[in-house]
Structures are given as C-alpha cells and as structure tokens.
Amino acid sequence: MPEAPEVQTVLTTLEKQIRNARIEKVEIFHEKLPENLGVHEFEKMLENQKILRFFRLGKYLGFETEEYDWIVHLRMEGKFFVFDSYPDPKDKHIHAIFSLSTGQYLCYHDTRKFGRMYLYPKTEDIASLPCFQNVGIDFSKASGTYLFDRTRNSKRDIKSVLLDQSVIAGIGNIYADEILYAARIDPRSIASHLDRDDCETIAAQTKRILNEAIEAKGTTIRSYTSSLGVEGQYQQQLRAHTKEGKECEQCHQPIQKIKLKGRSTYFCPECQVRK
DNA sequence: TTTTTTTCCTGACAGC
C-alpha cells in the first residue's frame, strides 16, 4: 500500500541506483500492466530511452526519459527491485524486466497485479497528462483554505475526503488515520461541518506526518514490505493505525477499530471530536 | 452531479 511517503522513498532509491541508465530491453509479462498502450508498443517505445529524471505526484511515480513520460502507479503491492543479474524466471510475480545499459536489471514485482503503467510523449505540463485527469494537488501543496473550499458542499465523512485523490493526492488509509488522530477529529465527521481551523489543522498535520514518514523512509506493515532493499521505519511512530485496543496516548482510552466505507479505520472515540 | 458499490487480484489466515 504505497502512499506518497513510500513512493517518495522508491523514487529516492531509484535516483541513486539507476539515474542516467539507458533502457536497452523491455519485457512485459502481464498484458494489463500498460494501461494506455499495448504490451508490444509499450516495450518498443521505451527501448533505447535514457532515464533522465524521476518525479512524484500523489502516489504516482514518474520517469522522465529522452522522449517520454513514463508513469507508474504501484497500487497495493507493486515494487521495484534492481538486480545485477537476470532475475529468476520462475518468479511468477515479476511482471516486467528492464535491462539497463549499466548491466543492471530493473524489475517490477506485483503480487496482486493491481499496479499500472502509462507512457506518453514528453510534456512540460506533467499535471495535464491523462492519467492525472482525476488527481488533485499533491499533499505537499494542500493548504487549509484549499481543504475548506473543497469541503463546503460535501456530505461525505472527512476520512473518505482525505482518501479521495481528486482532492488531495498522496494520502492512503494508514496516514489518513494518523492525520485525523493528530488533528483530534473523528473520521466519521461530515466534511462540511468542519470549520476553517479544523481544515488548517488537518492540512498542517498532513504535511507534518507525511514529511516525517518520508524521513523514516515510509511505513512497513502488512503487504508493503521491503522494496529495493529499503525497510521503512515509520510504523514505530504510528499512534492510531493498527493500534486497536491499545491505550490512546492522549486520554488512555482504548483505540477502536471500525469499518468506514469498507476501510479499516482506527481512532480514539474519546478525544477525536465528531462534527 | 455526487456518492456508493462493485470489480480487479492473490496470499495469509481462521475455522472446520
């Protein structure tokens, strides 16, 4: 479940390992992996392209090459590995192998096959790419005023709004729980019931928590384990998510786990105010 | 138009 901090960690690691490498050969083994192109077309277009730069928008990872913008969404369990020798062909979860000019092999691994890739002719305006059509502003640019304006007519609960990538991009289930816990707002609160101060608090906590998680190289729980040999450490700083039955650090009441719109949600019913 | 539900996937795990 890579959210923005995990994607940023992958980006940083790839930058160190394969920047300026040229892609010599592309092999895609899962036909649904390229979302906007056929497998063969995707393979041929990326071959012989040099990787110039990496970028991130929300949970999307981008590779800028000489002619194309190559965008990857890892979804649930997508991972990249860089190997010095050709990977084990018996590994049924490796869905793409990129042979590099450096002698390395960039491998895409995805147990549940949810991840997707997109390839477009290079553009100056990254946000205008079709795959970002329904993607809002990155969490790093989200202000309290913006969130306030975006929630005035919303009858949805605030947690669903935080998970909605068309509002703020980059927040997933783990950090949404942490943000609302830190902001002391009940995840079931109706979004339009929040006032300006609430929105300012949520925006501030979003930036603080996601930036701290980036510092810690992300969170390693359940399916998001190591990618590129990097183990995130932010799970040690989680206050609410996965803490069912544990004492709330503020009021010492037990953290509760509920289902909200089908998502596991952890919060403190005592000190997170419902609005 | 906005919101909710379903679908895509497979491994882990509980219960029998």
Next chain:
DNA sequence: TGCTGTCAGGAAAAAA
C-alpha cells in the same frame, strides 16, 4: 492435510 470463506485495499467503472 485440505478445503472454504474472509480479509486486505487504490482507484476505475458501474450503479444509485
């Protein structure tokens, strides 16, 4: 041991 059922969950598509 082996089977069945449930759960995890991001986001697109379908339904309401």
